[in-house]
Amino acid sequence: MPQPNTKTRHRAVEVAQGRAPADLLLTNVRLVNTLTAEIYPAQIVIAGELVAAVVGPNERASAREVVDGSGAYALPGLVDSHLHIESSMVLPPAFAEAVVPRGVLTVVADPHEIANVMGLPGVRLMIEAARNLPLDVYFQAPSCVPATALETAGAEIGPGEIRALLSWDEILALGEVMDFNAVLSQEGRAADVLAEAVRRGAVVEGHAPNLTGGDLAAYVTAGVNSDHTFVTPPLAAERLRSGVTLQLQLKSLAPETLREAAARARSLNLCLVTDDVMPDDLVTTGHLDHVFRTAVGMGLDPVEAVRAVTLAPARRMRLFDRGAIAPGLLAHIVLTRDLRDFRPELVFYGGRLVAREGELLTPLPDYRPPQEALRTVRVPAPGPERFRIPTPGTPANGTAAVRVMAMRSDSTYTGADTARIPVRGGYLDWSSTDLCLAAVFERHGRAGAVGYGFVRGALQRGAVAMTWAHDSHNLLVCGRTPEEMALAARWVVERGGGMAAVRGAEVLGSVRLPVAGIVSDRPVREVARELAGFRRALLTLGFEHRSPVMALGVLTLPVSPALKLTDRGLVDVNAGAIVPLFVEE
């Protein structure tokens, strides 16, 4: 949303004084004042995009249009300060269609997924795709492209690119600094990028899983001051005390954590955020509205919850024109009957009614991505032979000890484990075990590297392949047999990106993601339908997990504890180093 021009503001000043009629008067609402944490009956006087005044329920005000709120709560449009639109696997217009009726009117997105594939043109694509929506889409400059030096992405973003990005109007912050090892050691690209952003006084988003004590202090001292990773109650308290804005996403919500956080959220330092919402979750359970409902359901005071999705994230991102319903601020307003079971009835974007009862009322622009965004899977489909693992230096028959990524059904973090695998004719006979082989193929047309690792607790049968694999989005293939893995990989490569789940010769479920290999160019409901089918296929393949797609998609994320896999090999995340597949014996 561009700044209202001087003329608009002038007219709002006249309207406030009653010297001109309002464009819209919202009568009979219970105003949730996020500034004072109060709720009281009011009328909202709107001129152009702005709130011109808030007046008492019985005051006279002349207006061209009057909407009776019928006693509904009026709260500011929701603001999500930490999310990746690409996680919803759609482009910004389709994303807006899904979130605006849910009351989300401002997002500050870190486009680091597409940046890892396409670099700055990817960021530019997202900015272009986000224009002229009934949703204010701001961005963060992706700080970790690639996330670490232990993987090959489609692009590198260094201090020079960051300087450029931070000068763009649409960019409000440095995106999450995931390579905390680089920050702590103060070596490497992520450290240089951070220093550049700090020199420029930028807001810097964090990613500090389990960091505590001196390490957390060091990370914050370096200039990072938010965290949206999973926190326990003591980690939450430590963050708030250290000047870190706590961004709680769904997985961090727990009654005790919310109690601990709310008791210390005295300086607008508590935000609710979504981070990653999959398309099917988005369609069925919702977005920031769902996080809000969940937090309130767990005991967070509704007014505090409203503040955590409006004023706190707006101030965090230095958006001083929103986050409250007050004179001179944008008229981004949501009416709801119930603060606990929050369902937006009417949604006003800059004083304009844009959604009613969950349905968007305004047409969306038709955005077509450029051709180069549709040709990003630059790797030949790997044949079955690419999934045979030789065992040089060990007897041709016997066993070999390998490192294993141990999946947990309730977390996307893995354990670092080991296993012993039979060796047959100089190759690992891994299909005879209960492990899956995972392989990550560099797919950006660069070095063509491939990394191998084993996984426990994933598929019991079949194979999956996906180019949606955080954060470098290389081609991840994971399965129980070389043939099924090869089939899944071919399906994905031939379609320019996506996900496929294979059993025998059949593709059980698939998602087409042709934009940068990670995003669809279709409406969210279609993608959600495909993804739901893919999830069912994963169940058929015996993979039971609270968040199965994400668990697979971050198997390749070398900043997510504890053992992960990139095209360069297995990564010991806490040590920040590549470790061999075979364990020294």
Add this chain to the structure above:
Amino acid sequence: MPQPNTKTRHRAVEVAQGRAPADLLLTNVRLVNTLTAEIYPAQIVIAGELVAAVVGPNERASAREVVDGSGAYALPGLVDSHLHIESSMVLPPAFAEAVVPRGVLTVVADPHEIANVMGLPGVRLMIEAARNLPLDVYFQAPSCVPATALETAGAEIGPGEIRALLSWDEILALGEVMDFNAVLSQEGRAADVLAEAVRRGAVVEGHAPNLTGGDLAAYVTAGVNSDHTFVTPPLAAERLRSGVTLQLQLKSLAPETLREAAARARSLNLCLVTDDVMPDDLVTTGHLDHVFRTAVGMGLDPVEAVRAVTLAPARRMRLFDRGAIAPGLLAHIVLTRDLRDFRPELVFYGGRLVAREGELLTPLPDYRPPQEALRTVRVPAPGPERFRIPTPGTPANGTAAVRVMAMRSDSTYTGADTARIPVRGGYLDWSSTDLCLAAVFERHGRAGAVGYGFVRGALQRGAVAMTWAHDSHNLLVCGRTPEEMALAARWVVERGGGMAAVRGAEVLGSVRLPVAGIVSDRPVREVARELAGFRRALLTLGFEHRSPVMALGVLTLPVSPALKLTDRGLVDVNAGAIVPLFVEE
């Protein structure tokens, strides 16, 4: 304080991790955490200018120097977000000498007094004079030079100058927009200046005495969002609800107002500020520390009071590097035994001990103002004949009705009154009444205008003259006889500015203010001594008032209710218009 460089920050990151010894360790303190509103035992680890970490009381940390806090409270250095250094009648170094031992380490000053005399060179003078102090002096761009179109100042600052000023590193905000009539009518220089600042997204300081309802909403909608003028409890509540940061100064402090404000200060929207502190008050009662003690004494929770003088004003001014004691923030730290009777024991500026037990420990730079700043009183001394008022159009003998500024002994606001004065030989025989004549002579070498008015409730005898007369700082002369007025005026004019109180042929008290006619170039104690003598002289002249010097000094301020006097004549402040001396009958 310049941003700590990358090297300093790097070392602090090492210190936080225990990889290098701290420069300073403050042990055994009770940390006042302004972010979470908690107090707990801690040690503060300092590297260079920065806090590197806050650790538990029993943790080991190596340091080059250890200071035992002996159980004192540790709080962030105080931040004053609204003040005019010129009100203390000294230059920034002398000001720092007075306030740093009181724990004030950051001020955001509006230099509008000196700007009204000297324009941008005056602002530049203040910036130069504030370099290399153990006090961070930031500035605001004076928005109302002159305060209104109803007076003649030494300079005009328009939208072009504002654009320039806002681009200077030292300038954090647009200074108080005093001409609220211009804002509401959206006409005139102040409205244009405000629009320019709003277009640039600047913080805008307000001045909204008694504004309420639609007028307040209009003023806020126009882009102003703080107020430091006197407020009652309902005005305080209305401001907080409207998104206005409430800046309470001494005169606004009252138990009920503090209760009302504290209940709604949920978004760092409550600051304590000083606005104007006279040199003798500064020396004897203090500065922001005194406002803090007073507020706590009236029942404001001490931790909330600390937040209102640290984090809240820092965030208001978008100084994200201070306002709390937390990793990565500036080590501006104050130790005190008592939060209620707040007296700083030790004061650390960027990790350096700069004051102990009320005494500054570091030498201050010797600043010499440029010659042009010492030659600003450009008016001939008026003789007694300038204080004779002809009555054209009325009978040569009889009476005439005139407007009267009615002083109140407890407020700097005046009432708009009338009186009937005998006419003798075509002139007002005002000395035979109980009124004082006041005259304001333009003294900047411009139009040479003079305005006349009468005052009730000021001097009972004698006369005063002062070039320290808000905001245009013309020559104000006020007294009971033309001869005494002429003598007082001559004293001031001949010394290049200041204040003088005269009885008969004797100067009873005086203050020399040669810099721009409003500021001394000597230490604050000397100025305080002179000012105390001037106050005693005012008492001798029969002027009893809670704030006698300020009451006289704002007799010329055409934005302070209700009837005031400028070189253009009497001003009806609420109407924003010049009104005649004589009342139509």
